Amino acid sequence: MFDSGSPLPPCSFVIFGATGNLASVKLLPALYRLEEAGRLPAGLSLIAQGRRPFDDGAWRDQVRQVLAPRLRPDPAVLDRFLERFDYLQGDLAAPDTYTRLKDILARPRMGVCSNVVFYLAIKPGDFADVIRNLDACGLNKPRGLHRIVVEKPFGTDIESARTLNQLLHRHFEEEQVFRIDHYLGKETVQNLLVFRFANTLVENLWNRNYIDHVQITVAEAVGIGSRADYYDKAGALRDMVQNHLLQLLTLVAMEPPPALEADALRDEKVKVLRSIRPVPRRFVHAHAFRAQYAAGQAGGEPAVGYREEAGVGADSVTESYVAAKFYIDNWRWSGVPFYLRTGKRLQENLSMIAIRFRHPPQQLFRETPLAQLEPNWIVLSIQPEESMHMEIHAKQPGLGMDTRVLKLNACYRNPEEKPLDAYEALLLDVIEGDRTLFIRFDEVEWAWRVVDPILKHWAQEREFIHTYPAGSWGPGESQRLFDGEDTAWRNGV
Numbered sequence: 001m002f003d004s005g006s007p008l009p010p011c012s013f014v015i016f017g018a019t020g021n022l023a024s025v026k027l028l029p030a031l032y033r034l035e036e037a038g039r040l041p042a043g044l045s046l047i048a049q050g051r052r053p054f055d056d057g058a059w060r061d062q063v064r065q066v067l068a069p070r071l072r073p074d075p076a077v078l079d080r081f082l083e084r085f086d087y088l089q090g091d092l093a094a095p096d097t098y099t100r101l102k103d104i105l106a107r108p109r110m111g112v113c114s115n116v117v118f119y120l121a122i123k124p125g126d127f128a129d130v131i132r133n134l135d136a137c138g139l140n141k142p143r144g145l146h147r148i149v150v151e152k153p154f155g156t157d158i159e160s161a162r163t164l165n166q167l168l169h170r171h172f173e174e175e176q177v178f179r180i181d182h183y184l185g186k187e188t189v190q191n192l193l194v195f196r197f198a199n200t201l202v203e204n205l206w207n208r209n210y211i212d213h214v215q216i217t218v219a220e221a222v223g224i225g226s227r228a229d230y231y232d233k234a235g236a237l238r239d240m241v242q243n244h245l246l247q248l249l250t251l252v253a254m255e256p257p258p259a260l261e262a263d264a265l266r267d268e269k270v271k272v273l274r275s276i277r278p279v280p281r282r283f284v285h286a287h288a289f290r291a292q293y294a295a296g297q298a299g300g301e302p303a304v305g306y307r308e309e310a311g312v313g314a315d316s317v318t319e320s321y322v323a324a325k326f327y328i329d330n331w332r333w334s335g336v337p338f339y340l341r342t343g344k345r346l347q348e349n350l351s352m353i354a355i356r357f358r359h360p361p362q363q364l365f366r367e368t369p370l371a372q373l374e375p376n377w378i379v380l381s382i383q384p385e386e387s388m389h390m391e392i393h394a395k396q397p398g399l400g401m402d403t404r405v406l407k408l409n410a411c412y413r414n415p416e417e418k419p420l421d422a423y424e425a426l427l428l429d430v431i432e433g434d435r436t437l438f439i440r441f442d443e444v445e446w447a448w449r450v451v452d453p454i455l456k457h458w459a460q461e462r463e464f465i466h467t468y469p470a471g472s473w474g475p476g477e478s479q480r481l482f483d484g485e486d487t488a489w490r491n492g493v
């Protein structure tokens with residue numbers, strides 16, 4: 001998680017589904033950038049599995065085409081990067097694919113190494129084939145050194161998540177399993193730990209005595225693109241809230257762990273998830289709101305509505321927007337609402353954690369123009385900007401007792417410091433075997449418990465879903481979740 005500075009061990013890194021969307025959009029660019037930064041170990045070989053009939057040369061051309069529009073790669077670095085690859089053409093269900101994989105691993109391109117990473121960048125429906133076949137070929141051993149990385153979604157509800165976990169545990173030890181949530185690789189998310197636990201100033205205010213409510217927003221301007229096949233079955237609650245947003249919530253709300261170690265951190269996160277008050281089925285409407293984008297605008301161009309997207313049925317009630325309210329029933333947070341919101345085709349890309357503080361207990365300025373003082377805010381912006389903002393009051397210079405809000409803005413990054421993609425950090429952690437930023441199964445399970453009543457309730461309401469115009473900030477009706485009359489969504493840092 002935090003760079004140890006020691007050289008990374010040699011490793012064979014196998015990408016199942018290397019010709020798919022996740023590999024093209026996230027994994028290959030992240031690995032290339034690590035190459036460019038000189039962070040890949042000299043002894044790292046990459047094995048790309050796909051069904052398409054490429055040989056090594058055609059695969060390398062394919063990688064060039066994937067990277068060119070995204071990164072403008074440096075030719076020498078790119079050659080070095082491509083040199084690391086073997087292409088493994090094969091079907092995921094066919095045992096022969098794994099026999100050939102075993103042969104490649106026995107004579108890796110970059111020298112012999114005992115560390116092997118299997119990255120499942122494939123449809124969840126194919127997980128079982130890969131997991132069983134790796135075991136059948138003996139590739140799940142040795143236990144400590146062969147690792148398997150599982151992408152979300154980890155199941156589609158609590159039962160399917162348990163089934164998947166049992167399957168994994170039948171063939172791999174827990175210490176070999178890396179459940180990835182790429183939000184934990186984001187700089188600001190990690191900075192949240194430093195911000196909270198390295199500053200006495202902040203931690204003392206971080207509780208129900210001072211905080212009125214917390215808003216966690218992950219807004220995306222994009223639509224579902226070509227992902228209808230997956231997304232229309234998932235919806236925003238499964239796609240974003242069960243994992244990314246609840247992970248953000250745990251980091252905001254957790255107690256300081258006794259040490260910066262994987263299990264210590266995960267223990268604290270689980271305590272938060274366990275303390276989230278269950279939403280009774282009959283109160284789902286008071287706690288959760290769903291909607292779908294209708295036709296509107298995206299980047300100044302007309303955009304179709306969700307139901308007009310390729311692959312989506314005209315009567316789909318899958319949500320592309322969710323707003324939800326949760327309470328954490330513990331000493332620190334009792335009575336403080338956590339409002340979570342995420343959606344596609346919203347006005348802009350913006351992810352942030354906004355903390356609103358309580359009004360001062362004494363109305364000292366009641367008889368002055370300051371009667372309506374705005375509360376203080378701390379806003380941690382995750383993307384596109386990585387920054388921290390604080391809003392406090394100061395008197396305006398002059399004779400009257402008037403005020404202005406001072407906005408203290410701090411960017412974490414100096415202009416010469418290149419932003420790191422979340423996947424870069426997490427892929428290095430996998431190679432290094434550091435599980436701090438990966439999810440333990442009880443986190444997955446408790447997170448499903450939080451969202452399951454909402455999912456089950458919505459599954460029965462197939463007739464109607466609210467809409468919002470593409471390019472807007474979502475439906476105004478989601479305001480109904482707020483406890484306070486003076487509460488509104490914060491749509492900007």
Ligand code: BG6
Pocket residue numbers: 182220239
């Ligand atoms: C993924 C979701 O996990 O996260 C996508 O499946 C979403 O629907 C993406 O677009 C958002 O990630 P980021 O890093 O772009 O905020």
